[in-house]
Amino acid sequence: xxxxxxxxxxxxxxxxxxRLDTGIARxxxxxxxxxxxxxxxxxxxxxxxxxxxxxxxxxxxRGLMRVVAVVxxxxxxxxxxxxxxxxxxxxxxxxxRWRSADDAYLNVAQGIRRVVAAVRKELAAPAGxxxxxxxxxxxxxxxxxxxxPPHKPSLPAKPKTPRPDARDAGATTxxxxxxxxxxxx
Numbered sequence: 351x352x353x354x355x356x357x358x359x360x361x362x363x364x365x366x367x368x369r370l371d372t373g374i375a376r377x378x379x380x381x382x383x384x385x386x387x388x389x390x391x392x393x394x395x396x397x398x399x400x401x402x403x404x405x406x407x408x409x410x411x412r413g414l415m416r417v418v419a420v421v422x423x424x425x426x427x428x429x430x431x432x433x434x435x436x437x438x439x440x441x442x443x444x445x446x447r448w449r450s451a452d453d454a455y456l457n458v459a460q461g462i463r464r465v466v467a468a469v470r471k472e473l474a475a476p477a478g479x480x481x482x483x484x485x486x487x488x489x490x491x492x493x494x495x496x497x498x499p500p501h502k503p504s505l506p507a508k509p510k511t512p513r514p515d516a517r518d519a520g521a522t523t524x525x526x527x528x529x530x531x532x533x534x535x
Contacts, residue, residue: 356466371401378405382469383416385462388432389423407431416465420458421445438462 359377361370378384384406392398409415420438421427422445427437439445439457448454 374402375405378402378409378415381415382473383418383462383465384409386417386419386432388419388421388425388427388437390425393425393427393430416469418462418465 359381361374364370364373384403386392386398386403386406403417406415406417410417417435418438419427419432419435421442424444424446427433427442436442438461439448439454440461443454445451445454445458
């Protein structure tokens with residue numbers, strides 16, 4: 351049985367002279383899975399933590415991406431929003447605290463493989479039929495796949511009333527619209 355290859359990307363794949371933020375943002379828009387490698391350096395990095403990770407979590411909130419955090423070295427991840435998610439390796443135990451780093455990385459690889467399988471299943475599902483994560487059997491750990499955030503019902507739009515001062519002054523008002531990327535849809 352032939353399996354589809356997983357394409358990986360990291361900023362080291364960029365060429366000299368490429369704009370970092372543009373290339374990273376483009377790669378994030380096209381990705382289905384984001385893996386953050388947690389360490390003190392990662393959490394201290396303004397770009398990695400506050401920009402890249404935030405962008406990934408925003409895509410996750412819209413149901414466009416799975417975000418997986420891997421704890422490489424001891425760091426203060428428990429005081430961050432990551433604390434609310436299942437981490438790799440097992441139980442968020444840092445790779446450096448495992449008896450064997452090989453065992454830790456095997457656990458990480460297996461966890462990421464399960465997430466990739468879940469994403470593939472979701473992508474293959476017919477439109478309109480969401481794929482639900484499996485529940486763990488009694489006495490077993492829950493699967494790595496994250497639960498989707500609950501759907502929030504939208505409120506009816508309020509009727510717009512023109513402002514007398516803007517109309518009287520002949521001014522026009524424009525609403526800033528948000529540009530949405532169609533990549534990955």
